[in-house]
Amino acid sequence: MRRLIALTACAVLVSSLSACSIELGGPPTGGPKCPTRIEPTPKGVNGSLLLTAQAVPNAAVVPCLRPLPAGWTFHDLTARKGKARIVLDFGRDTNRAATITLTRTCDVRGATEAFSDVPGVRKYELVHDSKSSYRSDRFYVNSGSCITHHFVLNSSTGAAQVSALTRALGFVDRAVLRRYVHDYSDGRFELDPTPEAS
Amino acid sequence: MTAESALDATRPVVRAHRRRRPSGEPPPLPHRINSSGKWWLTLALAVVLLWVLAATTRTTAMRLDAVDHAVLSRIASWRTSWLTQFMDVVGAPATRWGLQVIWLTNLVVLLFWKRWRHLIVWIAVGLVVDNAAIGIGQTLQRPRPFGVEILGDWSGFAMPSLPLAVLSSFLVSTLYANVPAGRLRQIGKPIVVAVITLVAISRVYLAQDSPSDALAGTVIGVALALVAFRTFASNDVFPVTYRRGRTAHLDIDERRLAAITRAVEDQLGLIPEQVKPFRLEGSGGSTPLRIKVKGDEETYVFGKLYAATHMRADRWYKLGRTLLYGRLEDEKAFNTVRRLVQYEDYMLRLLYETGLPVPRPYGIVELTPEREYLLVMEFLNGATEIGEADIDDDIIDQGLRVVRQMWEAGLAHRDIKPANILVRDGQLLMIDSAFGQIRPSPWRQAVDLANMMLVLGLRTDARRVYERTRLYFDDDEIAEAFAATRGLTMPSQLRRMLRTQGQDLHAEFLALLPYQLKPVRIQRWSMRRVALSAAILTAGVIGILLAIQLVVSSPI
Numbered sequence: 001m002r003r004l005i006a007l008t009a010c011a012v013l014v015s016s017l018s019a020c021s022i023e024l025g026g027p028p029t030g031g032p033k034c035p036t037r038i039e040p041t042p043k044g045v046n047g048s049l050l051l052t053a054q055a056v057p058n059a060a061v062v063p064c065l066r067p068l069p070a071g072w073t074f075h076d077l078t079a080r081k082g083k084a085r086i087v088l089d090f091g092r093d094t095n096r097a098a099t100i101t102l103t104r105t106c107d108v109r110g111a112t113e114a115f116s117d118v119p120g121v122r123k124y125e126l127v128h129d130s131k132s133s134y135r136s137d138r139f140y141v142n143s144g145s146c147i148t149h150h151f152v153l154n155s156s157t158g159a160a161q162v163s164a165l166t167r168a169l170g171f172v173d174r175a176v177l178r179r180y181v182h183d184y185s186d187g188r189f190e191l192d193p194t195p196e197a198s
Numbered sequence: 199m200t201a202e203s204a205l206d207a208t209r210p211v212v213r214a215h216r217r218r219r220p221s222g223e224p225p226p227l228p229h230r231i232n233s234s235g236k237w238w239l240t241l242a243l244a245v246v247l248l249w250v251l252a253a254t255t256r257t258t259a260m261r262l263d264a265v266d267h268a269v270l271s272r273i274a275s276w277r278t279s280w281l282t283q284f285m286d287v288v289g290a291p292a293t294r295w296g297l298q299v300i301w302l303t304n305l306v307v308l309l310f311w312k313r314w315r316h317l318i319v320w321i322a323v324g325l326v327v328d329n330a331a332i333g334i335g336q337t338l339q340r341p342r343p344f345g346v347e348i349l350g351d352w353s354g355f356a357m358p359s360l361p362l363a364v365l366s367s368f369l370v371s372t373l374y375a376n377v378p379a380g381r382l383r384q385i386g387k388p389i390v391v392a393v394i395t396l397v398a399i400s401r402v403y404l405a406q407d408s409p410s411d412a413l414a415g416t417v418i419g420v421a422l423a424l425v426a427f428r429t430f431a432s433n434d435v436f437p438v439t440y441r442r443g444r445t446a447h448l449d450i451d452e453r454r455l456a457a458i459t460r461a462v463e464d465q466l467g468l469i470p471e472q473v474k475p476f477r478l479e480g481s482g483g484s485t486p487l488r489i490k491v492k493g494d495e496e497t498y499v500f501g502k503l504y505a506a507t508h509m510r511a512d513r514w515y516k517l518g519r520t521l522l523y524g525r526l527e528d529e530k531a532f533n534t535v536r537r538l539v540q541y542e543d544y545m546l547r548l549l550y551e552t553g554l555p556v557p558r559p560y561g562i563v564e565l566t567p568e569r570e571y572l573l574v575m576e577f578l579n580g581a582t583e584i585g586e587a588d589i590d591d592d593i594i595d596q597g598l599r600v601v602r603q604m605w606e607a608g609l610a611h612r613d614i615k616p617a618n619i620l621v622r623d624g625q626l627l628m629i630d631s632a633f634g635q636i637r638p639s640p641w642r643q644a645v646d647l648a649n650m651m652l653v654l655g656l657r658t659d660a661r662r663v664y665e666r667t668r669l670y671f672d673d674d675e676i677a678e679a680f681a682a683t684r685g686l687t688m689p690s691q692l693r694r695m696l697r698t699q700g701q702d703l704h705a706e707f708l709a710l711l712p713y714q715l716k717p718v719r720i721q722r723w724s725m726r727r728v729a730l731s732a733a734i735l736t737a738g739v740i741g742i743l744l745a746i747q748l749v750v751s752s753p754i
Contacts, residue, residue, distance in 0.1 A: 047339030051355060054342045080353035181344055185260060189267040189345035193274075 031074045031086050034064035034170040035180070042180035048077050050191070053177050055084035056102050057192055058144030061121055061171045063100045069164040072098070090153060090161060098165060099150040106146035108139045116140065118171050121147075134158020140171070147171070212492040217464040226464070227457035227565040235424050242421035245414045249357070253338055263344065266408035270346045273403055282349055282404070289350065289400035291393060292361035300368045307376055311440070315431050316375035321744070323426045327367040327419050331360045343408045350404035359398075359407040359415030366394050366419025374427040378438045380451075394420075434569075435506045448485045448505055450475060454565075458501070458572060461563045462489065466574060468499065468560075476500070483515075483632055484508050488577060498577035499560060502542070505570045509535050521731055539571040545634035546575060552607045554600060555627045578629070580622050585695060587621035589657045594666045596626035597654050601647050602670050610638035614649040615689035616656065641682050641718055647671065648683035649692060652703055656695060660706035673712055680708055681715035 032052045036044030053062045063086065068074065075087035075096065083103050090097035108124045116123035121140045128135040134156070138149040149169060151162045174191075181191040219225065252259040290296045301324070308317040335355035342348055342356050354360060369390045377383045398412040407415070437449050448454065450473065459470045469492040476488035485503040490496065513531040532538040539562055546559045557576035564571055587593075597619065604610060611618075612633040620627040635642060647667075655663045667676055684704065685693075696703055708714055 047341050047355065050341040051339070054348075078354075081348065081351050185263060185267075185344070188264050189271075191344055193345055193347040 031077050032062075032064050034066050034172055035176060038176055041183055042176050045177060045180045048079075049172070050177060050181070051079045052077070052084040052086075052102060053174060053191065055079045055082065056104055056145045058104065059102060059147075060142050060144055060174050061118060061140070061147065062174060062177065063102055063147050064170045064172045066168045066170050068168045071161070072165055072168070088165070094152075094154055097151065097153050098162075098169075099148075100169060101148040101150070103146050103148070104144070106139055106141065106148055108141065111137065111139055114138075121171070132156070134162065136162065212469055214463045214467050214469050216467045219464070225564065225566055226461035227454060227570055235428050238417070238421040238424050241417045245358075245417050248410075249334070249338060249414075252340075262410055263408075266343060266410050267345055269409050270343050270402065270405055274346050274405065277349075277403070285400040285403045286350065288396050289404065289406075292365045292397045292401065293351075297361070297364055297368060300365075300372065304368075304372055304375065313375060313436075313438070315436050316427075316438070319426055319431045320371045320375050323367050323371055323423045324364065326426075327363050327422050328360070330422070331358050331363040331415065331418060334358060335360065340411070343405050346405045348405045350401065350406040352406045356407060356411045357414055358418055359401065359411040362394070362398055362401065362407065362412050362415035363419040365397060366416045367423040368419075369393060370420050370423035371427065374423070374431070374433075374438075376438060378440070379433040435510070448503055448507070450485070450487070457565050458487075458489075458503075458563075461565055461572065462491075462501075462574065465563045466561055468492075473501075483511060484573075487572075489574070498579060500557065500575050500577040501563075502573040502575075503565075503570070504535050504539050504573065506535055509538050512538060517730070520727060521734065534568055535571060536568055539573050542632045542634075543573055545631040545636075546573075548636070549604075549609065549611075549628075549631055549634065552603065552609065554603055554607075554609075555596070555625065556631060557627075557629060578620055578622060578627055581620035581627055582622070583616055584619040584621055584626070584653060585616035585656060587657070589621075589654065591662075591666060592624065593621060593626050594654050594658065594663055595669070597650050598667055598670045600626065600628060601650050604646065605643050608637045610635045610642045610646050612638070612642060612646070613689060614646055614653060615691045616653055616695060617691055619650075619653055640678075644675070644679045644682040644718075645687050647675065648679035648707075649688060651676075651679070651707060652683075652688065652692060652696070655703050655707070656699065660703055660710060664707060664710045677711050677713060677715045680704070680711065682718045684717065 032049035033044060033046050035042045035049075049062065049064055052064075053059065063084075065074070065086065068088070071091050073089050075089045078085045078087075083101065085102075086100040087096050088098040088100075089095050108126075111124035111126040114123045114125045118140060121142045124139040124141065126137040126139075132154070134151065134153045135158075136151050140147040140149075151158065151165075153161055155161075178191045181189070248258075248262075252262055291300065304320060305317070308314075308320065332354070335357060338355065338357050340355055340357035342352055373383060373386045373390055377386045394416055398407075398416060401407045402409055402412055439449065450458075455473055458473050462468050462470050468489075470489050471492050472490040474488055476486045485505075485508075487501040487503055489499045489501050491499055509532055516531045532541065543559060543562050546556060549556045550559060557578060560574040560576070562571055562573055584593075611628065611631070612635055613630060614628075618628060618630045620629060651663050651667055664676070671679075688696075
């Protein structure tokens with residue numbers, strides 16, 4: 001009977017774990033963090049950031065997170081070949097309020113080109129404003145990749161909340177990550193395959 | 199009276215000297231502890247240690263990356279287009295669809311053969327491995343291989359390899375849940391090893407995993423699955439078999455046969471010449487055996503083999519009765535096989551010494567301490583079940599006298615049904631004292647009477663049995679019997695036979711009574727019954743939801 005109870009308890013525990021296994025990806029790491037230092041030697045590069053960069057090998061620019069403003073929390077990072085997705089929550093009620101996606105390409109139809117503060121990257125914006133909610137998309141496009149910022153907030157103050165979050169959404173040049181891996185391995189290997197290793 | 203002298207009284211047998219097992223000597227059937235499980239656990243611990251070192255010391259992590267990179271670079275230099283296509287195919291079992299196929303196939307097979315224990319362990323292991331691998335990956339945060347083009351699909355962090363961890367656990371689970379132990383399983387093991395190895399090679403070739411990621415995933419998957427099946431669904435207790443019939447029966451293989459032969463000789467002084475399963479279809483609580491012992495004439499004894507599987511069956515049975523009845527009578531399950539066997543032996547001896555027509559007990563034989571025992575008693579040669587025998591008034595009287603005698607001795611049989619009442623040479627015999635009770639409740643005594651009347655009425659008629667009953671019991675007692683007995687209080691075999699005959703014997707008896715008493719309320723509710731019912735209901739709902747989720751979604 002004890003073993004049956006233990007087995008049942010395990011099954012219940014594990015089944016609840018399986019339903020929220022994505023949650024395990026969140027804290028304690030907080031997702032792909034922007035390097036704390038770029039020159040002379042990159043520092044503070046975590047595994048999440050490198051994995052994000054590996055998802056799209058041709059991405060010249062990789063999304064990263066700076067310390068998040070109050071109310072925003074990291075939900076999870078999902079990275080696979082060809083796509084990486086970072087999800088952030090806002091407050092208690094708004095899950096997946098912001099999604100940052102790195103892909104090879106994206107569809108910018110309907111979006112308006114805007115000023116880009118990221119060198120070598122074009123920016124497009126698309127806002128779906130309504131009285132009860134705030135939805136907008138931003139696309140950062142370069143030749144090898146596209147970074148999409150998608151915001152969905154259930155309040156009329158969404159624009160202000162997104163504005164606050166924007167300062168925490170960073171970009172890191174792939175060359176910085178390459179340098180980091182090169183230095184970490186003392187030159188034994190690189191972030192990306194060299195032509196003869198492909 | 200010893201077994202030998204008891205048998206000598208009826209038939210001359212060849213005696214053997216009884217022998218006490220000295221300290222240090224293994225029992226007749228030693229419990230086998232497979233060492234391979236410990237080896238895999240050790241490997242798993244080594245992997246965990248490596249993780250801790252890699253996570254805490256930069257040098258270890260860098261060296262591991264360097265070694266992995268060197269191997270991957272060398273392999274990458276051998277790539278060709280046809281080899282890449284071949285490796286893609288070889289790696290199919292570890293893909294989303296490959297794993298889904300393995301899981302669903304196992305689900306169907308295990309459901310079809312009703313191997314519930316194996317199915318629960320299978321699912322639990324898969325979930326634990328899956329979640330453990332994901333959790334560890336998100337803690338270690340190891341990126342995919344550096345400096346090499348990754349040709350295959352990948353998802354999530356690299357260490358440990360989630361697809362290999364899940365595949366390994368699935369294949370080991372498949373082996374232990376579906377392949378009978380012995381030669382077949384021994385053949386299956388290298389096949390599983392070969393499949394895992396080929397898939398790992400494919401994933402390393404395609405640079406989906408580094409060699410250390412692949413190794414870690416495999417070790418975790420195999421170790422957890424192996425330990426889980428050996429702990430919760432060991433073959434000794436839950437053998438994998440494809441024979442139809444009750445799975446509680448133990449396999450009487452050569453090893454067990456030799457142990458029984460030796461143990462009966464050493465402990466009872468009898469020399470078994472032949473041991474064969476006997477009427478397995480009628481038994482679920484033990485494995486019944488007919489044992490021929492050496493003697494001048496053909497002499498048999500009857501043995502009931504008990505192991506942990508029977509003890510668990512007893513627990514489930516009592517749990518079911520608690521849920522159906524509530525706390526009407528003591529239904530405490532036995533904690534050990536020893537106690538289960540001791541109880542039945544004691545009850546049998548009590549019934550026998552009371553003068554009731556039960557088999558003569560010869561004693562308990564220990565095969566594996568605390569795990570496996572044989573209860574030996576007289577074999578009722580030539581006896582037939584009462585449902586197939588000719589019944590006359592004398593047989594009816596004998597049956598009723600048995601109940602009267604039990605009442606007066608303060609005993610109850612509690613499982614009076616056609617399979618447990620035999621007739622031989624005009625004598626009624628009663629078997630299976632496993633459910634017997636001392637100083638039973640009046641309700642239980644009344645149920646014994648009613649069940650005996652119903653059993654006797656199966657081959658005769660209600661009026662005849664009723665008239666004979668009035669010779670031994672008064673109207674109050676008979677009325678009480680039928681107020682206490684209905685539905686669930688009758689053994690299922692008895693209910694089934696009454697239905698098959700198409701007669702409502704119970705109603706016929708009630709109609710004969712000069713008066714009827716108010717039916718005794720069967721249902722009793724207690725906190726324990728409420729808590730158990732709620733727990734089972736919750737587990738059932740979770741199980742169904744889990745099953746649905748597992749069927750429709752991929753393990754990775």
